Amino acid sequence: MKIAVCVKQVPDSWAEKKMVNGILDRENVDAVLNDLDEYAVEEALRIAEAHGGNEEGGSNTITVISMGPERATEAVRKALSMGVNDAILVTDPQLAGADALATSAVLAAVIEKGGFDLVICGTESTDARMSVVPAMLAERLNAAQLTFASKVTVDPAAGKVSITRVTEAGVDEMHAQFPCVISVVEKINEPRYPSFKGIMAAKKKTIESRDLATVGVSAEAAWSLVADATPRPARATGIKVTDDGTGGEQLVAYLAEKKLI
Amino acid sequence: MSTVLMLADFVGTKATKTNAELATAGARIGEVTAVVLAPVGQGATYAAAINRGPIAKIIVVESDSFLANGVAAVADVLAQVIATESPAAVLIASHAFGKEVAARTAVKSGSGIITDAVDVSADITATQLVFGGSTTVHSKVSHGTPIITVRPNSVDADTTESTPAVETQSFSVSDASKKATVTSSQPPVQGGRPELTEANIVVSGGRGTNGDFSAVENFADVLGAAVGASRAATDAGWYPHSYQVGQTGKTVSPQLYVANGISGAIQHRAGMQTSKTIVVVNKDPEAPLFEIADFGVVGDLFAVLPKATEGIKAHKS
Numbered sequence: 357m358k359i360a361v362c363v364k365q366v367p368d369s370w371a372e373k374k375m376v377n378g379i380l381d382r383e384n385v386d387a388v389l390n391d392l393d394e395y396a397v398e399e400a401l402r403i404a405e406a407h408g409g410n411e412e413g414g415s416n417t418i419t420v421i422s423m424g425p426e427r428a429t430e431a432v433r434k435a436l437s438m439g440v441n442d443a444i445l446v447t448d449p450q451l452a453g454a455d456a457l458a459t460s461a462v463l464a465a466v467i468e469k470g471g472f473d474l475v476i477c478g479t480e481s482t483d484a485r486m487s488v489v490p491a492m493l494a495e496r497l498n499a500a501q502l503t504f505a506s507k508v509t510v511d512p513a514a515g516k517v518s519i520t521r522v523t524e525a526g527v528d529e530m531h532a533q534f535p536c537v538i539s540v541v542e543k544i545n546e547p548r549y550p551s552f553k554g555i556m557a558a559k560k561k562t563i564e565s566r567d568l569a570t571v572g573v574s575a576e577a578a579w580s581l582v583a584d585a586t587p588r589p590a591r592a593t594g595i596k597v598t599d600d601g602t603g604g605e606q607l608v609a610y611l612a613e614k615k616l617i
Numbered sequence: 618m619s620t621v622l623m624l625a626d627f628v629g630t631k632a633t634k635t636n637a638e639l640a641t642a643g644a645r646i647g648e649v650t651a652v653v654l655a656p657v658g659q660g661a662t663y664a665a666a667i668n669r670g671p672i673a674k675i676i677v678v679e680s681d682s683f684l685a686n687g688v689a690a691v692a693d694v695l696a697q698v699i700a701t702e703s704p705a706a707v708l709i710a711s712h713a714f715g716k717e718v719a720a721r722t723a724v725k726s727g728s729g730i731i732t733d734a735v736d737v738s739a740d741i742t743a744t745q746l747v748f749g750g751s752t753t754v755h756s757k758v759s760h761g762t763p764i765i766t767v768r769p770n771s772v773d774a775d776t777t778e779s780t781p782a783v784e785t786q787s788f789s790v791s792d793a794s795k796k797a798t799v800t801s802s803q804p805p806v807q808g809g810r811p812e813l814t815e816a817n818i819v820v821s822g823g824r825g826t827n828g829d830f831s832a833v834e835n836f837a838d839v840l841g842a843a844v845g846a847s848r849a850a851t852d853a854g855w856y857p858h859s860y861q862v863g864q865t866g867k868t869v870s871p872q873l874y875v876a877n878g879i880s881g882a883i884q885h886r887a888g889m890q891t892s893k894t895i896v897v898v899n900k901d902p903e904a905p906l907f908e909i910a911d912f913g914v915v916g917d918l919f920a921v922l923p924k925a926t927e928g929i930k931a932h933k934s
């Protein structure tokens with residue numbers, strides 16, 4: 357199987373984020389591998405391991421694909437150290453501020469060129485929080501969409517994938533033939549920590565960089581424009597009481613005063 | 618006058634409260650047409666449930682593919698309706714399914730997309746709260762037909778009863794949109810409480826409940842509230858996953874959110890930070906959730922909640 361895993365570098369969840377000229381300031385915050393994408397990497401490794409592994413020259417390869425600035429190399433390297441085979445990073449100044457439509461166009465072009473049986477994504481990037489890139493990829497690649505998976509079963513001989521989809525609308529059982537775009541929820545597995553051996557091996561693995569010209573798409577960065585972004589006033593410091601037996605009553609008094617009951 | 622399309626929102630066969638919210642936002646822009654996508658033979662029943670808010674017209678399309686093939690089939694037909702109606706904008710409910718439909722529809726129709734809007738104005742500017750609600754953003758789509766997903770419970774809805782004209786149209790679902798097959802669907806267990814994302818009050822419990830949600834549920838019931846849970850509680854199997862609030866659960870922004878025995882991890886905050894009023898009950902005075910609480914009680918939830926429940930009963934009578 358040829359498996360592509362899409363990973364994104366995002367600002368650390370705890371970092372204070374700011375908008376500069378309508379786009380997220382990514383320069384001045386700590387950046388990490390989107391934690392939901394670690395589950396995608398882990399699931400790709402598990403699928404390969406269940407069907408012969410992803411050793412050099414074996415029957416499965418896993419390629420990590422990412423679009424982002426040069427420093428996204430760090431996030432890509434983390435995925436490599438977990439055990440994937442190689443990586444492609446698309447970096448181009450024209451992609452600064454790219455929205456999901458542009459991102460999915462670039463990723464789809466890279467994936468299409470490489471050929472694939474499965475594309476595995478996280479369900480959401482913790483910065484954009486859109487949960488739309490996997491669906492857009494399925495549409496662009498003319499592949500089956502199996503998203504929000506809490507369980508994935510692959511039958512490589514039959515070219516068949518079955519998933520359990522978990523969303524607020526309930527639980528669905530779904531299946532499709534290769535090629536498929538899968539996104540995984542965080543309940544699916546427990547991502548491994550890169551081993552020392554994995555970290556050393558990752559240093560020798562190839563991260564191929566491409567720009568828009570090599571990818572062969574002319575993507576306009578964004579089809580929606582931010583008119584303004586204003587920090588909201590911080591929440592006023594609230595009231596805090598220590599329960600001395602009257603905490604429940606004080607809570608009710610507060611709700612009554614605020615006309616919430 | 619221009620037309621605005623809204624994708625009628627159903628959970629299973631039940632029309633949601635979000636429909637009136639989509640219609641209210643849409644009516645600021647133009648005349649609202651609701652697109653009802655129903656299984657074969659059920660178009661009329663589904664359409665009849667779309668009866669609140671300023672909706673001028675309903676277009677019904679029937680196909681069994683909507684259930685059997687999910688997102689891809691719905692987006693396929695919605696894109697065809699957009700092509701024939703040339704609307705000024707398309708509004709869709711912002712949940713996993715709605716966002717994915719919007720995503721594929723945007724690609725198909727060459728349009729820009731905005732997700733998780735909390736408001737949409739007459740000139741089709743969307744308001745979003747980003748970075749955990751710390752920043753307000755106004756944005757506009759610059760290409761094609763603006764496709765905007767609107768977060769449930771955000772727009773103040775006009776719920777006046779309406780009797781829109783119903784028109785049945787037929788569109789076919791292409792084979793390319795039938796690649797994934799849904800073999801079974803289990804709707805979320807609902808119980809008697811309001812739906813989480815629609816509720817005005819949410820009372821939630823975390824690891825601090827130690828698996829006993831009775832105090833949380835009793836307090837929720839006396840307030841007519843929905844019950845939510847932290848991931849620690851859903852992971853432990855104390856509450857079903859569909860009740861999880863947070864980054865990988867539901868995003869709620871009720872008038873009142875009461876968190877009990879929840880520490881306030883960033884992933885939990887991501888789902889509740891935009892609640893109008895936040896109340897926290899936690900026995901650890903250092904719990905980070907107190908930082909964003911309007912009212913906090915440092916104490917044992919098993920002592921505080923029963924008293925508060927009694928207090929509310931007394932207040933009501």
Ligand SMILES: Cc1cc2nc3c(=O)[nH]c(=O)nc-3n(C[C@H](O)[C@H](O)[C@H](O)COP(=O)(O)OP(=O)(O)OC[C@H]3O[C@@H](n4cnc5c(N)ncnc54)[C@H](O)[C@@H]3O)c2cc1C
Pocket residue numbers: 391392542822823824825826846847848849850861862863864865866867877878879880881882883884885888898899900901904916917918919
């Ligand atoms: C990728 C990823 C996604 C995640 N997504 C989510 C998500 O969507 N939603 C979510 O909630 N979490 C999510 N998490 C988990 C999150 O990081 C926290 O682990 C989780 O929110 C903790 O739940 P908790 O607050 O109930 O438990 P804890 O952090 O253990 O806190 C329990 C609290 O209860 C208090 N307590 C104990 N006993 C009592 C008592 N008798 N009375 C009062 N207080 C008491 C304690 O003082 C403590 O503060 C995610 C994590 C990851 C890595």
Ligand SMILES: Nc1ncnc2c1ncn2[C@@H]1O[C@H](COP(=O)(O)O)[C@@H](O)[C@H]1O
Pocket residue numbers: 362363364365390392393396421422423424456459463476477478479480481482484485486487488489490
């Ligand atoms: N720039 C990117 N590079 C690679 N993968 C991405 C990128 N942006 C999003 N993805 C993938 O799409 C998923 C959903 O992202 P989003 O739609 O932005 O919430 C992520 O979890 C990633 O797997």
